[in-house]
Amino acid sequence: MAFIKRLLFKYRDLLTYTVFGFLASLVNIFTYWVFRHTIIWPYLLANTIAWLLANLFGFFTNKSLVFQSKYTTFKALFREVISFFFFRGVSFFLDNGLMIVAISFLGWQSMTAKIVDQLIVGIVNYITTSYTFKKSERQMALRGRILRHYHTILKRGDHD
Template identity: 50%
Template sequence: MQTIRNLYEKYRDILAYLVFGVLTTLINIVVYWFCTSVLHWNYMLANNLAWFLSVLFAFFTNKTFVFRSKYTTVKAFFIEMGAFFFARGVSLILDDGIMFVGISLLHWSSLLTKFIDQFVVIAVNYIFSKWIFRKK
């Protein structure tokens, strides 16, 4: 039992990131699907709305549950949030680029491209999040 507890403690951040990463990805994909398939929005507009809503969810879950970053002052909160959104904004450029290449240039299925895109973006976002919420 102690071995399992030690392994959990050793990989806790990664496991929590994976759980909330899956939930964030589900939000992203479901919002994207809804906007493109039900509302018939342009895929880039749908991708950007899906990005915003999933990043908002990811900020609070990453801060609270994954990296256990403490809420201190209002100023510190907004600085951290700004850094998080800036870093995710950088990954949005990659996200939009993958979507454009997959859909407009390669003519792949919109949802297939979205799934491939999410695997790449998750890895990049983990690196950024680890830096933003680093323990002091």
């Protein structure tokens, strides 16, 4: 049982991201379906609206629940929003590019293309999202290592 707890602790971010990433993908797929197959919008427009709604959902769940990034100042929140949507902007072009290739060039059905697209984009999003919300954590860890190094030097008396 202790082994399982260690694994869950070690891979907590990946596991919770998988759950909330899956939910964001469901938001994306359902929204796409509504706009594409119920309202009958062109697939790229439906995909863009689905991307926007899923990423708004994704920002707040990733920030608060997955990576547990705290709300500190408005400026810090603004930086995270910009960073998040910058990287998600990259996945937006990947998302639309995959949809164009799958539907217009390969002739796949719209929903099949959307589901495959979400699997690929989800992996890219995990990598970029973890960078966004863990950046300040990495900076704090680096500062801690530097301080420990200087503390060790001072204790040994190797300083001027």
